[in-house]
Amino acid sequence: MKTSSQPSLDTRPLLGMAWGLLGVMTFSAGLPATRIAVQEMPALFVGAGRAGLGGVLALLLLAATRQSLPSGRQWARLAVVAAGVVFGFPILSSLALETVSATHSVLVTALLPLCTALAGAWLHRHRPKPVFWLFALAGTALVLLYAGQQAQGHWQLADLWLLLACVLCGLGYAEGARLTRELGSWQVICWALVLSLPLLAPLIWLSRPEPALTSPAGWLSFLYLGSCSMFLGFFFWYKGLALGGVTQVSQVQLLQPFGALWFAALLLGEPVSAQAIWICLAVVACVALGRRYA
Secondary structure (H helix, E strand, O other), X not given: OOOOOOOOOOOHHHHHHHHHHHHHHXXXXXXXXXXXXXXXXXXXXXXXXXXXXXXXXXXXXXXXXXXXXXOHHHHHHHHHHHHHHXXXXXXXXXXXXXXXXHHHHHHHHHHHHXXXXXXXXXXXXXXXXXXXXXXXXXXXXXHHHHHHHHOOOOOOHHHHHHHHHHHHHHHHHHHHHHHHHHHOHHHHXXXXXXXXXXXXXXXXXXXXXXXXXXXXXXXXXXXXXXXHHHHHHHHHHHHHHHHHOHHHHHHHHHHHHHHHHHHHHHHHOOOOOHHHHHHHHHHHHHHHHHHHOO
């Protein structure tokens, strides 16, 4: 009797959830690791450098697997992905984390899935149901109230960077999801990273830190961001989506803020208050219900 190395139909959803969860946990450590890195390195170097490292790894993988070049129109769409995923979120979140805690940034960026759903609806010219807007506004209001309370009634520039990062990243995720049908799953992030290398190189060089003034913890955090959060995590995530289905596995993303809070406490020793947990729960509930009606 022949045996197959492919997972059976019964185990594919479970395996998909497992791979998706591994991807989410990889992404969850990103903001705490960024906070560690920007305390010792320029924020621009952390944001651009992590993408540059991921781009070098992506270039090597694409060359080793002999992937076909995207078409001219696909390059233009990859530029949209790069604007959000390679430049927008990494650089803007690094700038924000110079002045706010990882815990604070986790709660603000919990709106990212809603931004992705909104961008997807816009790209597909789909009109979400009115209840979607209700939950979107509720989740946004919770985040804004939390941010204002933390800043004692005065908005911080870091909050603007984080909200803009969510908008740009959501657009990049949504356009990237459409491109996976043409280029393949992991190929999208790889080509977006490679496309960005010519622009990233001068930013990295001009903002480079003094190596002797950076601790091993700072360099390890930077290496994690470039190799795992910016590169390997996407492979886990896309493998999970392929095995278990986008609709089912994408719900695992709702656990990401909680994983990030745990990493913030573990790696940085940041206290996670009961208020932060309740606000996080409320925002995630708004995201989950909103995506259902998107």
